[in-house]
Amino acid sequence: MxxxxxxxxxxxxxxxxxxxxxxxxxxxxxxxxxxxxxVLNVDIHYAIGASLVSVIATSSGSAAAYVRxxxxxxxLGMFLxxxxxxxxxxxxxxxxxxPTNLIAIIFGLILICSAVLSVRKKVQVITTEKNYLAEKLxxxxxxxxxxxxxxxxxxxxxxxxFFMMVFAGIMSGLLGIGSxxxxxxxxxSIMRIPFKVSxxxxxxxxxxxxxxxAVVYFQRGYISPGLSMPVVIGVLLGALTGSxxxxxxxSSKWLRWIFxxxxxxxxxxxxxxxxxxxx
Numbered sequence: 001m002x003x004x005x006x007x008x009x010x011x012x013x014x015x016x017x018x019x020x021x022x023x024x025x026x027x028x029x030x031x032x033x034x035x036x037x038x039v040l041n042v043d044i045h046y047a048i049g050a051s052l053v054s055v056i057a058t059s060s061g062s063a064a065a066y067v068r069x070x071x072x073x074x075x076l077g078m079f080l081x082x083x084x085x086x087x088x089x090x091x092x093x094x095x096x097x098x099p100t101n102l103i104a105i106i107f108g109l110i111l112i113c114s115a116v117l118s119v120r121k122k123v124q125v126i127t128t129e130k131n132y133l134a135e136k137l138x139x140x141x142x143x144x145x146x147x148x149x150x151x152x153x154x155x156x157x158x159x160x161x162f163f164m165m166v167f168a169g170i171m172s173g174l175l176g177i178g179s180x181x182x183x184x185x186x187x188x189s190i191m192r193i194p195f196k197v198s199x200x201x202x203x204x205x206x207x208x209x210x211x212x213x214a215v216v217y218f219q220r221g222y223i224s225p226g227l228s229m230p231v232v233i234g235v236l237l238g239a240l241t242g243s244x245x246x247x248x249x250x251s252s253k254w255l256r257w258i259f260x261x262x263x264x265x266x267x268x269x270x271x272x273x274x275x276x277x278x279x
Contacts, residue, residue, distance in 0.1 A: 003226075009040065010230040018058065018238025020259060029055055029177035030111060032231060034266040037104070037279055042227065044100045044279055048176030049223035052214040054235040055177070059207030069144070072200045073193070076139045076155060080165045080201075084183070084209040087169020092216035095174045104274030107175045111267035114181045115260040126153050127192045133158040143197055153194055161191040172206075173213035 017031035029051040036047035067074065095103060134140055134155040142152045155161075164186035171182060183205060187198035217223050273279045 006040065007226075007230050010036070010227070011234045013039070014054070014231045014234025015238040015241075018054075018235035018240075019242045020238075020262070029175075030114065030263055031266065032235070033107065033176060034270055036227075036231075038266075038269055038273060044103055045095065045217070045220075045222045046224055046227055048095065049214070049217040050228045050231040051176040052210045052217060053223060053228040054231045055210040056207045056214065057232045058235055058239050059203055059210065067204065071143045071196055072204045073139070073141045073143075073197055074201075074204065075137070075141070076187075076193075077201045077204045079137060079139065080162065080183075080186075081205055081208050083162045083165035084169035084172065084205060085212045087166040087171075088173035088209045088212040089169075089216065091170035091173025091175075092213040093173075094170070096216070096220060098174070100279050101274040101277045103174065104270045104279040108267040108269075108271035108274065110171060110175060110177070111263050111270065115263040115267065117181055117185065119257055119260045126151065126194050127156060128152070128154050129156050129192075130154065131156045131158060141197075143194065151194065153197070155191050155193060157190050157192070161186045164190055169209055169212075172209045173216070176213070176217075 013035040014032060017029075017035065020031060032051045032054060033044070033047045036042040036050065037044050131154065137158070139155040139158065140153065142150045144150055165183065168182035168186060171177070183202040184198050187193040187201065188195065193201070214223065270279070
């Protein structure tokens, strides 16, 4: 396979990864890493490095819009970034020493969890319960609705959410994904933050988390410009297309089912190849 053909395949694959990630809100890293490792036989460490660079690029672009709209809880995001950054650095260091086939198995298991959570029916609960730590850190906030009203909400179980973010950071650094699903779980289920706020705040945090991991991979020489460049370009174009489609879409439920089926298939392949020692 020539370099040109290799680059074109990565561009097309990354485009569809970015498109799917944008439509589901779960990021394109879940597709990029299996594409590079299973289809193109790229070493998983280099695949993770390229995925991290793409996560930084896409998060930086989309997070700005949400911050401008006043939905993102920046104070909460910066507080939780302490946890995810610590976790990401630890995860990235662990990835250097853990066998690649074990990383593939863990990646597959996280993929399956993400697929299940992506189609799970969510019941939004907005709490006004007071939490001492949240009040001291001024984490409680509000967000505007499309009709011009303001919804006030409180943050609870701050300590539990913080430690869940450490785990999310470890998975991000170890697997090269944004771990947006785990971050949303921490904010939705543990801290009881509204969906719109948790997803936008997670998107704001993902880029910083990936940057911490990318430093370790860069120092180890696992970020290849020739590999990362087409991945970033493809993912950005796909994410841009996905955001335009989503504006005119009435429901994303069918998109999440497509995502769940595709991700489950990729997860099974990653686990199988990991168990066989082919990665």
